[in-house]
Amino acid sequence: TAPTEVIPEPSAADEYRECSLTVPYRRNLLDLSVGEVGRLALTVVEAEGPVHTEEVARRIREAFGLQKTGSRILKHVRDSLMLNSRSNLVRREQEFWTIPGRQLTEIRTRRSVAIPLRRASMISPTEYQLAIVTIIQETVAISPDDLGVETARRFGFDRTGPDLKQEISRQISALIKVGRVISDGNSLQMTAEPTLSS
DSSP, X not given: OOOOOOOOOOOGGGBOOOOXXXXXXXXXXXXXXXXXXXXXXXXXXXXXXXXXXHHHHHHHHHHTTOSOOOHHHHHHHHHHHHXXXXXXXXXXETTEEEOTTOOOOSOOBOTTSOGGGGSGGXXXXXXXXXXXXXXXXXXXXXXXXXXXXXXXXXXXXXXXXXXXXXXXXXXXXXXXXXXXXXXXXXXXXXXXXXXXXX
């Protein structure tokens, strides 16, 4: 028999995976201590960081079978993340949380994730910048428009909506400001690495 062709699965690293939590049985989320919620929040950040505060809250309240993240739940989760931050278990960058010292190395596609995670505001600056830098390095030089389209594609989006376009532009500007990317007006390229003189 002819060998069947094996189509490789996309590696787990480049697919955004939402973690599922095991929560205390017959307990109410708002009755848990900040420390107890903190342990659940830490599990989410370890699995998904960089991850937005709202997404950490969504994972936790969904695990309790709750339909909406009200302001009390969001505050409880934010307080628990701040507690973890004071113990240096998590690190905050704007509204995104990561594990200290852990580097993001893969661009995570959001093609198959829940709708809230597909919002431009739910992708961290770190992740945008990783995608932008990766694409510029691969292409050597690229126009801002093409870079926007390609960045959206890496995240699994078929089109670049206004929010996504604005966020990509903001992160390109941030990379230019810190000197990692240079623009000649028409195209973007990486700043030449300083060579070590012998």
